[in-house]
Amino acid sequence: MAPRLSEFARGIARTDSAILPGTGWFDTIRHMPIPLLPGLLRMPVLGLGTWRMGEHRRTQAAELAALREALDIGYRAFDTAEMYGEGGAETLLGQALAAALRGPLQREQLCVISKVYPHNASTQGVVAACERSLKRLQLEHLDLYLLHWRGSIPLAQTIEGFERLRARGLIRHWGVSNFDLDDLQELAALAQGAACAANQVWYSLTKRGVEFDVLPWQQARQMPLMAYSPIDQGALAGHAGLKRLAAGIGATPAQLALARLLGEPRVMVIPKSVDPVRLRENFDAASLTLDAATRRQIDTMFPPPQRRVPLAVG
Numbered sequence: 508m509a510p511r512l513s514e515f516a517r518g519i520a521r522t523d524s525a526i527l528p529g530t531g532w533f534d535t536i537r538h539m540p541i542p543l544l545p546g547l548l549r550m551p552v553l554g555l556g557t558w559r560m561g562e563h564r565r566t567q568a569a570e571l572a573a574l575r576e577a578l579d580i581g582y583r584a585f586d587t588a589e590m591y592g593e594g595g596a597e598t599l600l601g602q603a604l605a606a607a608l609r610g611p612l613q614r615e616q617l618c619v620i621s622k623v624y625p626h627n628a629s630t631q632g633v634v635a636a637c638e639r640s641l642k643r644l645q646l647e648h649l650d651l652y653l654l655h656w657r658g659s660i661p662l663a664q665t666i667e668g669f670e671r672l673r674a675r676g677l678i679r680h681w682g683v684s685n686f687d688l689d690d691l692q693e694l695a696a697l698a699q700g701a702a703c704a705a706n707q708v709w710y711s712l713t714k715r716g717v718e719f720d721v722l723p724w725q726q727a728r729q730m731p732l733m734a735y736s737p738i739d740q741g742a743l744a745g746h747a748g749l750k751r752l753a754a755g756i757g758a759t760p761a762q763l764a765l766a767r768l769l770g771e772p773r774v775m776v777i778p779k780s781v782d783p784v785r786l787r788e789n790f791d792a793a794s795l796t797l798d799a800a801t802r803r804q805i806d807t808m809f810p811p812p813q814r815r816v817p818l819a820v821g
Protein backbone atom coordinates (compact mmCIF):
# COMPACT_ATOMS: atom_id res chain seq x y z
CA MET A 508 0.00 0.00 0.00
CA ALA A 509 1.27 3.47 -0.81
CA PRO A 510 2.27 5.65 2.15
CA ARG A 511 -0.55 8.00 3.18
CA LEU A 512 -0.29 11.50 4.53
CA SER A 513 -1.46 10.32 7.94
CA GLU A 514 1.46 7.89 8.11
CA PHE A 515 3.69 10.71 7.13
CA ALA A 516 2.31 12.89 9.91
CA ARG A 517 2.94 10.10 12.40
CA GLY A 518 6.50 9.95 11.11
CA ILE A 519 6.91 13.63 11.86
CA ALA A 520 5.56 13.12 15.37
CA ARG A 521 8.01 10.29 15.94
CA THR A 522 10.96 12.32 14.80
CA ASP A 523 9.91 15.21 17.02
CA SER A 524 9.89 12.93 20.03
CA ALA A 525 13.47 11.97 19.26
CA ILE A 526 14.78 15.45 19.93
CA LEU A 527 13.44 15.75 23.45
CA PRO A 528 16.22 16.23 25.96
CA GLY A 529 17.44 12.98 27.40
CA THR A 530 16.00 10.71 24.73
CA GLY A 531 19.46 10.07 23.38
CA TRP A 532 19.77 8.40 20.03
CA PHE A 533 16.87 8.22 17.68
CA ASP A 534 14.73 5.39 18.91
CA THR A 535 12.21 5.82 16.16
CA ILE A 536 11.50 3.18 13.58
CA ARG A 537 12.76 4.93 10.49
CA HIS A 538 15.42 7.05 12.15
CA MET A 539 16.90 3.94 13.65
CA PRO A 540 20.64 4.44 13.67
CA ILE A 541 22.93 1.99 11.97
CA PRO A 542 25.92 0.73 13.93
CA LEU A 543 29.25 2.04 12.84
CA LEU A 544 31.81 -0.74 13.15
CA PRO A 545 34.11 -1.36 14.88
CA GLY A 546 32.86 -0.19 18.25
CA LEU A 547 29.54 0.87 19.53
CA LEU A 548 29.00 4.22 17.90
CA ARG A 549 25.82 4.43 15.90
CA MET A 550 24.87 6.96 13.28
CA PRO A 551 21.42 8.04 12.15
CA VAL A 552 20.43 7.01 8.65
CA LEU A 553 19.95 10.63 7.61
CA GLY A 554 22.39 13.46 8.19
CA LEU A 555 23.02 16.93 6.85
CA GLY A 556 25.62 17.74 4.20
CA THR A 557 27.49 21.05 4.35
CA TRP A 558 29.23 21.36 0.98
CA ARG A 559 29.00 24.96 -0.37
CA MET A 560 28.49 26.34 3.13
CA GLY A 561 31.02 28.76 4.59
CA GLU A 562 32.28 29.86 1.19
CA HIS A 563 31.01 33.44 1.13
CA ARG A 564 30.69 35.98 3.89
CA ARG A 565 27.38 37.28 2.53
CA THR A 566 25.64 33.90 2.88
CA GLN A 567 27.09 32.86 6.24
CA ALA A 568 24.32 34.22 8.44
CA ALA A 569 21.70 32.30 6.47
CA GLU A 570 23.83 29.14 6.55
CA LEU A 571 24.32 29.39 10.30
CA ALA A 572 20.58 29.88 10.72
CA ALA A 573 20.00 26.77 8.57
CA LEU A 574 22.35 24.69 10.72
CA ARG A 575 20.51 25.83 13.84
CA GLU A 576 17.20 25.04 12.20
CA ALA A 577 18.51 21.58 11.29
CA LEU A 578 19.40 20.91 14.92
CA ASP A 579 15.93 22.07 15.98
CA ILE A 580 14.32 19.77 13.42
CA GLY A 581 16.27 16.85 14.82
CA TYR A 582 19.28 16.36 12.55
CA ARG A 583 22.00 14.75 14.63
CA ALA A 584 24.53 13.67 12.00
CA PHE A 585 26.54 16.33 10.14
CA ASP A 586 28.92 15.78 7.26
CA THR A 587 31.62 18.33 6.60
CA ALA A 588 35.23 18.55 5.34
CA GLU A 589 38.28 20.74 5.64
CA MET A 590 37.79 21.38 1.91
CA TYR A 591 34.34 22.96 2.24
CA GLY A 592 34.90 26.70 2.15
CA GLU A 593 38.53 25.90 3.12
CA GLY A 594 37.42 25.41 6.72
CA GLY A 595 34.48 27.81 6.48
CA ALA A 596 31.84 25.08 6.68
CA GLU A 597 33.50 23.51 9.72
CA THR A 598 33.66 26.90 11.40
CA LEU A 599 29.95 27.55 10.85
CA LEU A 600 29.01 24.05 11.95
CA GLY A 601 31.17 24.50 15.04
CA GLN A 602 29.28 27.67 15.93
CA ALA A 603 25.90 25.99 15.52
CA LEU A 604 26.93 22.92 17.51
CA ALA A 605 28.52 24.96 20.30
CA ALA A 606 25.30 26.94 20.73
CA ALA A 607 23.21 23.75 20.78
CA LEU A 608 25.55 22.03 23.23
CA ARG A 609 25.08 24.92 25.65
CA GLY A 610 21.44 23.76 25.83
CA PRO A 611 20.07 20.29 26.61
CA LEU A 612 21.77 18.58 23.67
CA GLN A 613 24.48 16.11 24.68
CA ARG A 614 27.63 15.57 22.63
CA GLU A 615 26.92 11.80 22.59
CA GLN A 616 23.73 12.48 20.68
CA LEU A 617 25.70 13.88 17.74
CA CYS A 618 27.56 12.16 14.95
CA VAL A 619 30.04 14.64 13.45
CA ILE A 620 31.90 13.59 10.33
CA SER A 621 34.74 15.43 8.64
CA LYS A 622 37.25 14.65 5.91
CA VAL A 623 40.92 15.15 5.28
CA TYR A 624 42.31 16.33 1.93
CA PRO A 625 44.35 13.62 0.17
CA HIS A 626 47.39 15.92 0.12
CA ASN A 627 47.19 16.18 3.93
CA ALA A 628 46.83 12.44 4.42
CA SER A 629 50.37 11.51 5.47
CA THR A 630 50.72 10.08 8.99
CA GLN A 631 51.70 13.45 10.47
CA GLY A 632 49.53 15.43 8.07
CA VAL A 633 46.34 13.61 8.95
CA VAL A 634 46.91 14.27 12.65
CA ALA A 635 47.59 17.97 12.08
CA ALA A 636 44.60 18.34 9.73
CA CYS A 637 42.30 16.71 12.26
CA GLU A 638 43.51 18.99 15.03
CA ARG A 639 42.74 22.02 12.83
CA SER A 640 39.28 20.64 12.02
CA LEU A 641 38.50 20.03 15.69
CA LYS A 642 39.51 23.58 16.54
CA ARG A 643 37.18 24.98 13.88
CA LEU A 644 34.39 22.64 14.99
CA GLN A 645 34.95 23.53 18.67
CA LEU A 646 34.87 19.81 19.46
CA GLU A 647 37.14 17.45 21.35
CA HIS A 648 36.58 14.55 19.01
CA LEU A 649 35.10 13.59 15.67
CA ASP A 650 32.81 10.61 15.43
CA LEU A 651 34.05 9.72 11.98
CA TYR A 652 37.01 11.02 9.98
CA LEU A 653 37.26 10.20 6.29
CA LEU A 654 39.94 10.31 3.64
CA HIS A 655 38.12 12.57 1.15
CA TRP A 656 39.41 10.72 -1.90
CA ARG A 657 42.47 8.69 -2.80
CA GLY A 658 45.62 10.65 -3.57
CA SER A 659 49.26 9.76 -4.01
CA ILE A 660 50.13 9.21 -0.34
CA PRO A 661 50.21 5.45 0.43
CA LEU A 662 47.09 4.32 2.26
CA ALA A 663 49.18 2.64 4.96
CA GLN A 664 50.49 6.06 6.04
CA THR A 665 47.00 7.50 6.24
CA ILE A 666 45.77 4.54 8.27
CA GLU A 667 48.67 5.03 10.67
CA GLY A 668 47.62 8.66 11.15
CA PHE A 669 43.99 7.68 11.68
CA GLU A 670 44.98 5.05 14.24
CA ARG A 671 47.11 7.56 16.14
CA LEU A 672 44.13 9.89 16.27
CA ARG A 673 41.94 7.06 17.47
CA ALA A 674 44.43 6.12 20.19
CA ARG A 675 44.41 9.75 21.40
CA GLY A 676 40.61 9.83 21.44
CA LEU A 677 40.46 12.60 18.82
CA ILE A 678 38.39 10.44 16.48
CA ARG A 679 36.08 7.55 17.28
CA HIS A 680 36.24 5.96 13.84
CA TRP A 681 37.85 6.47 10.48
CA GLY A 682 36.76 5.69 6.97
CA VAL A 683 37.14 6.60 3.32
CA SER A 684 35.29 8.36 0.54
CA ASN A 685 35.09 7.86 -3.22
CA PHE A 686 36.53 4.35 -2.91
CA ASP A 687 35.51 1.88 -5.60
CA LEU A 688 35.57 -1.87 -4.97
CA ASP A 689 39.24 -2.36 -5.92
CA ASP A 690 40.26 0.49 -3.58
CA LEU A 691 38.24 -1.05 -0.75
CA GLN A 692 39.79 -4.45 -1.32
CA GLU A 693 43.28 -2.99 -1.35
CA LEU A 694 42.54 -1.11 1.86
CA ALA A 695 41.09 -4.17 3.58
CA ALA A 696 44.27 -6.14 2.87
CA LEU A 697 46.45 -3.60 4.74
CA ALA A 698 47.30 -3.82 8.43
CA GLN A 699 44.40 -2.21 10.33
CA GLY A 700 42.60 -1.74 7.01
CA ALA A 701 39.66 -3.77 8.25
CA ALA A 702 39.02 -1.04 10.82
CA CYS A 703 37.59 1.18 8.05
CA ALA A 704 34.16 2.10 9.39
CA ALA A 705 32.43 3.63 6.36
CA ASN A 706 32.76 4.58 2.69
CA GLN A 707 31.07 7.74 1.40
CA VAL A 708 30.24 7.71 -2.31
CA TRP A 709 27.96 9.35 -4.84
CA TYR A 710 24.82 7.25 -4.65
CA SER A 711 21.54 8.46 -6.05
CA LEU A 712 18.76 7.15 -8.28
CA THR A 713 20.82 8.06 -11.38
CA LYS A 714 24.03 6.71 -9.86
CA ARG A 715 23.06 3.23 -8.73
CA GLY A 716 26.20 1.45 -9.92
CA VAL A 717 27.33 0.83 -6.33
CA GLU A 718 24.39 -1.52 -5.85
CA PHE A 719 26.14 -4.04 -8.11
CA ASP A 720 29.38 -4.46 -6.17
CA VAL A 721 30.42 -1.78 -3.65
CA LEU A 722 27.27 -1.88 -1.56
CA PRO A 723 27.04 -5.70 -1.30
CA TRP A 724 30.75 -5.84 -0.40
CA GLN A 725 30.21 -3.27 2.36
CA GLN A 726 27.00 -4.91 3.57
CA ALA A 727 28.81 -8.24 3.92
CA ARG A 728 31.25 -6.46 6.25
CA GLN A 729 28.60 -4.43 8.06
CA MET A 730 30.24 -1.26 6.76
CA PRO A 731 27.76 1.60 6.24
CA LEU A 732 27.65 3.29 2.84
CA MET A 733 27.09 7.03 3.07
CA ALA A 734 25.29 8.36 0.01
CA TYR A 735 26.47 11.82 -1.02
CA SER A 736 24.60 14.00 -3.52
CA PRO A 737 21.58 11.72 -2.90
CA ILE A 738 19.25 14.07 -4.77
CA ASP A 739 21.84 14.75 -7.48
CA GLN A 740 22.58 18.23 -6.14
CA GLY A 741 18.91 19.14 -6.38
CA ALA A 742 18.27 17.82 -9.91
CA LEU A 743 16.09 14.88 -8.83
CA ALA A 744 13.66 17.27 -7.15
CA GLY A 745 12.67 18.45 -10.62
CA HIS A 746 12.39 15.01 -12.27
CA ALA A 747 9.01 14.81 -14.02
CA GLY A 748 8.41 11.10 -13.39
CA LEU A 749 9.29 11.35 -9.72
CA LYS A 750 7.05 14.40 -9.42
CA ARG A 751 4.07 12.47 -10.79
CA LEU A 752 4.72 9.49 -8.55
CA ALA A 753 5.28 11.65 -5.47
CA ALA A 754 2.11 13.67 -6.04
CA GLY A 755 0.09 10.45 -5.96
CA ILE A 756 1.29 9.50 -2.49
CA GLY A 757 1.49 12.86 -0.73
CA ALA A 758 5.27 13.03 -0.80
CA THR A 759 7.83 15.04 -2.79
CA PRO A 760 10.30 13.92 -5.48
CA ALA A 761 13.27 14.56 -3.19
CA GLN A 762 11.67 12.44 -0.48
CA LEU A 763 11.18 9.56 -2.90
CA ALA A 764 14.79 9.86 -4.03
CA LEU A 765 16.00 9.68 -0.41
CA ALA A 766 13.53 7.06 0.80
CA ARG A 767 14.39 4.69 -2.07
CA LEU A 768 18.09 4.76 -1.11
CA LEU A 769 17.21 4.28 2.55
CA GLY A 770 15.35 1.12 1.57
CA GLU A 771 18.75 -0.54 1.13
CA PRO A 772 20.34 -1.98 4.29
CA ARG A 773 23.31 -0.12 5.78
CA VAL A 774 22.78 2.99 3.66
CA MET A 775 22.73 6.48 5.12
CA VAL A 776 22.03 9.68 3.19
CA ILE A 777 23.41 13.19 3.75
CA PRO A 778 21.34 15.65 1.71
CA LYS A 779 22.40 19.26 2.01
CA SER A 780 20.01 22.19 2.27
CA VAL A 781 20.03 25.68 3.69
CA ASP A 782 16.30 26.13 3.22
CA PRO A 783 14.10 25.52 6.30
CA VAL A 784 11.28 23.92 4.31
CA ARG A 785 13.61 21.62 2.38
CA LEU A 786 15.52 20.75 5.57
CA ARG A 787 12.29 19.48 7.10
CA GLU A 788 11.19 17.83 3.87
CA ASN A 789 14.44 15.88 3.56
CA PHE A 790 14.48 14.92 7.24
CA ASP A 791 10.98 13.52 6.99
CA ALA A 792 12.04 11.27 4.11
CA ALA A 793 13.57 8.96 6.71
CA SER A 794 10.08 8.39 8.11
CA LEU A 795 8.69 7.37 4.75
CA THR A 796 8.41 3.67 3.97
CA LEU A 797 7.85 2.95 0.31
CA ASP A 798 5.60 0.06 -0.60
CA ALA A 799 6.61 -2.53 -3.18
CA ALA A 800 4.59 -0.92 -5.99
CA THR A 801 6.20 2.49 -5.46
CA ARG A 802 9.65 0.90 -5.33
CA ARG A 803 8.93 -0.92 -8.58
CA GLN A 804 7.85 2.30 -10.29
CA ILE A 805 10.99 4.07 -9.13
CA ASP A 806 13.13 1.15 -10.27
CA THR A 807 11.47 1.23 -13.70
CA MET A 808 12.40 4.90 -14.07
CA PHE A 809 15.89 4.38 -12.61
CA PRO A 810 16.89 0.76 -13.26
CA PRO A 811 19.37 -0.88 -10.89
CA PRO A 812 22.67 -1.93 -12.52
CA GLN A 813 22.91 -5.26 -14.35
CA ARG A 814 26.68 -5.15 -14.61
CA ARG A 815 29.64 -3.44 -13.00
CA VAL A 816 29.75 0.34 -13.41
CA PRO A 817 32.79 2.42 -12.40
CA LEU A 818 32.17 4.56 -9.34
CA ALA A 819 30.64 7.98 -10.06
CA VAL A 820 32.69 10.83 -8.66
CA GLY A 821 31.22 14.22 -7.82
Ligand SMILES: NC(=O)c1ccc[n+]([C@@H]2O[C@H](COP(=O)([O-])OP(=O)(O)OC[C@H]3O[C@@H](n4cnc5c(N)ncnc54)[C@H](OP(=O)(O)O)[C@@H]3O)[C@@H](O)[C@H]2O)c1
Pocket residue numbers: 555556557558559586587655684685707708734735736737738739740741742744761762777778779780781782785786788789821
Ligand atom coordinates in the same frame (compact mmCIF):
# COMPACT_ATOMS: atom_id res chain seq x y z
N1 LIG B 1 32.75 12.85 -0.22
C1 LIG B 1 32.60 13.58 -1.30
O1 LIG B 1 33.44 13.61 -2.21
C2 LIG B 1 31.35 14.41 -1.43
C3 LIG B 1 30.99 14.96 -2.66
C4 LIG B 1 29.81 15.69 -2.75
C5 LIG B 1 29.04 15.88 -1.62
N2 LIG B 1 29.43 15.36 -0.40
C6 LIG B 1 28.62 15.56 0.83
O2 LIG B 1 27.29 15.17 0.56
C7 LIG B 1 26.42 16.26 0.82
C8 LIG B 1 25.20 16.20 -0.07
O3 LIG B 1 25.58 16.26 -1.42
P1 LIG B 1 25.37 17.58 -2.34
O4 LIG B 1 25.34 18.78 -1.49
O5 LIG B 1 26.40 17.48 -3.40
O6 LIG B 1 23.99 17.31 -3.06
P2 LIG B 1 22.48 17.01 -2.61
O7 LIG B 1 22.37 16.87 -1.15
O8 LIG B 1 22.03 15.89 -3.48
O9 LIG B 1 21.71 18.31 -3.09
C9 LIG B 1 21.95 19.57 -2.53
C10 LIG B 1 21.35 20.63 -3.45
O10 LIG B 1 19.98 20.36 -3.67
C11 LIG B 1 19.16 21.40 -3.12
N3 LIG B 1 18.11 20.72 -2.35
C12 LIG B 1 18.23 20.11 -1.15
N4 LIG B 1 17.08 19.56 -0.76
C13 LIG B 1 16.19 19.82 -1.75
C14 LIG B 1 14.83 19.52 -1.92
N5 LIG B 1 14.15 18.82 -1.01
N6 LIG B 1 14.21 19.95 -3.05
C15 LIG B 1 14.89 20.67 -3.98
N7 LIG B 1 16.20 20.99 -3.87
C16 LIG B 1 16.85 20.57 -2.76
C17 LIG B 1 20.06 22.23 -2.26
O11 LIG B 1 19.72 23.59 -2.32
P3 LIG B 1 19.30 24.41 -1.00
O12 LIG B 1 20.49 24.33 -0.09
O13 LIG B 1 19.02 25.77 -1.52
O14 LIG B 1 18.10 23.71 -0.43
C18 LIG B 1 21.43 22.01 -2.90
O15 LIG B 1 21.61 22.89 -3.99
C19 LIG B 1 27.32 17.48 0.62
O16 LIG B 1 26.76 18.65 1.16
C20 LIG B 1 28.57 17.00 1.29
O17 LIG B 1 28.45 17.09 2.71
C21 LIG B 1 30.56 14.62 -0.31
